[in-house]
Amino acid sequence: MSKTLFEWSNIRESFAMALSAIRTNKLRSALTLVGIIVGVFSIIAVMTAMGVLRNSIEQGMTQLGANTFQIQKFPSGFDSGPEMRRRLRNRKDITYEQALQVRDKVTLADAIGLEIWQFGLTMFWQDKKTNPNISIAGENVDGVATNNWIVDNGRGLNQEDIDKATNVIILGVNIVEKLFPPQVNPIGERVRVDGEIYQVIGVFEKKGSALGDNQDNFGVIPITAYFQKYGKRARSINIMVKAKSPVVYDDCVEQSRAILRVARGVPPGQDDDFSYFSNEGIIEQFNDITSKFRMAVFGISSIALLAAGIGIMNIMLVSVTERTREIGIRKAIGARRTNILTQFILEAIVLSEIGGIIGILVGILAGNSLAIIWSLPVVIPYDWAVIGFVICSIIGIVFGVYPAWKASNLDPIESLRYE
């Protein structure tokens, strides 16, 4: 029995007949497909859009490399009620001295980067200037590495720059493109920010943009040079800790937490007065927030798909009735029950898979509209495409079985007499 079911010639025949049946009833098939298309479309479109968003968030965070977390004054999250905000307002800045304690005492880390930012600045070179939207980061030597920044041209920071607090700067590509003509090598040039002159020693590799935010619009100077210009207490310091390995990651978080608590004099039993930030954490948060939305979409899709399945069953039952004679002919010349069963199940599967493929394609397109608008990388959710396709096939099977079973059990002679 299973032999006939899987005989290649039989499957091919069934497949060809399925396509031809669908073709003969184009309008009817199309109407049946709408439900499937909508159901699959909504799943795929939402999953693609989520993928685009998550990608963009991840990309925004790529300054944190693998096994790296960041300790900072405020949580970098989406949520925080008014109560939370009030408590956070009272937090004190993380000072350089506290940060240095972490740097010196955490033993489970490979690298510890320290950084401090200044935003909304304008940079000048000769008679050119940028928009007043560039940022300057004061970094220690490890800071460039823990941020995952790669120097493309020139060099990064070295210990001497830090020790001597020299006014050197590494630029993001965007600034370079804005200030320097293509034939000018920016290395060695002098730029001015906030009245201070810096010598360009390097240019970072392009990072692109995340969530429409330009990521190449910043410069990096030695953290000590930053302090000279803006003072040690200008802002809170960010501490980026790269754990020695994924195995010790959690211990490393714990260790740095304990050290910073002592450094900041947090009494035992009291909550931390600082926050953590890691790629994993952000993604978790993102997933949390979007999970309700995703559930709703799944609900709607399931209903659409259920309705579509019933539609397919209905159309298949009509099709079986209409083609009673055909079934009789096939049986009269030797088709077995399984042959007829395969033919009609396959027809239902092909029908719903066609709908599924359309839904997947349109869904991917719609889900990527954000990516296209924000010129973010396009996401193709292969996993969801496969899941969507499989779901469609299952719908085809589940809702095609009964009509196919009915067809396969028709009496040959009565089918032949059917008008």
Added chain:
Amino acid sequence: MDNAVVINIQQIKKMYDMGGAEEVHALRGVNVEIRKNEYVAIMGPSGSGKSTLMNIIGCLDTPTSGLYEFNGVNVSEMNDNQLAKIRNKEIGFVFQTFNLLARSDSLHNVELPLIYGGIPAAERKRLATEALEQVGLGERIHHKPNELSGGQRQRVAIARALVNKPSILLADEPTGNLDSKTGDEIMNLFAELHNKGNTVILVTHEEYIAEHAHRIIRVRDGLVASDEVVARVKIPAVAAAV
């Protein structure tokens, strides 16, 4: 005649329950024995039960009671797959109303029994083309039934019945829709098949068609009224073919 009995029908009855007290007795106890390589014509007035009998012989219909042995095996004890196999391999059935798949071309219609017989595609195509050429339709391979004349459709149906090289050919008024010239051509084809050793059973209203056969069974009111062997010399087509 020492050929084996291929069809053994004993006391076959077919009754249709029309609901209420109304019953139609299409067959009322038919006894027929047909041996290998016989050429039998079944005749009788309209509604006498000829088609019903043919459908039972062709394993398409099941009798209400009685015994039907096909090649010595009781058909009522066969399961669906065994019946399908007999319909596919042992019997070629030519219907009065052609019964071709309307959406498929001649080639595909003729290929169909081969598909269900599990023959590979290339072989299938070759055999089907051969069968169509044999019935003179080599030029109409890709025509759909509605692009063919009645006679051509009937010939496609015959090609389909022959393509699996069945041992028994059943034809229910195969020439009913044809002019006498086309009818003769088809009768010659049957004669040829008979000469090759096949068993041929056909239903007809026309005496001149029945004359091709060497045995005529007359059915009346669901019973066999007469069953006679006709002298072979009376069959010009066979004589010509031999």
